[in-house]
Amino acid sequence: MYPMDNKRILALSFLIIALAIGYYLVIYIPQKNQELLDLQKQQLQQQAALQKQKQQQATANRKALTICLDQARASYNVAWRADCRDEGLLPSGCNEASIKLSFEDYQKQNHLSGTQGFAAYAKYINQKMSLCTCNLPVVLSNAANNDLQQSRNTCFKEYPQD
Secondary structure: OOOOOHHHHHHHHHHHHHHHHHHHHHHHHHHHHHHHHHHHHHHHHHHHHHHHHHHHHHHHHHHHHHHHHHHHHHHHHHHHHHHHHOOOOOOOOOHHHHHHHOOOOOOHHHHOOOOOOOOHHHHHHHHHHHOOOOOOOHHHHHHHHHHHHHHHHHHHOOOOOO
């Protein structure tokens, strides 16, 4: 075997150090950077999915709140008319059956299909409802208004908005 002199040992040491630095710079650091990038990408995807889920929940809450508030208003109108009827205060032009006419039945009566006639239906119902109201005594109107406010508050509690 060849004797190992100091020059060869020094050269071999530099070669080993150079290889270690090369490995660190060329393989180890890029691999760690890629892992970090992959982790950041995964976190961004999770955040995007969470944001999408929150948006969907917010949309569902808005729709549910609208339905709840519409139901509260409809119940209020029914109760108001019932109080008017009970007090004998409904106007003679009130046709309560016409208020209960569904959109589908309105379309059938007027030979419409799809969404045709929705604006006309809304106008029709509003006109009919305006004929079926009265000025209730303060005690009854306050009770109806309080019930409506409680129903609205319940809707906002059940379907909070951001």
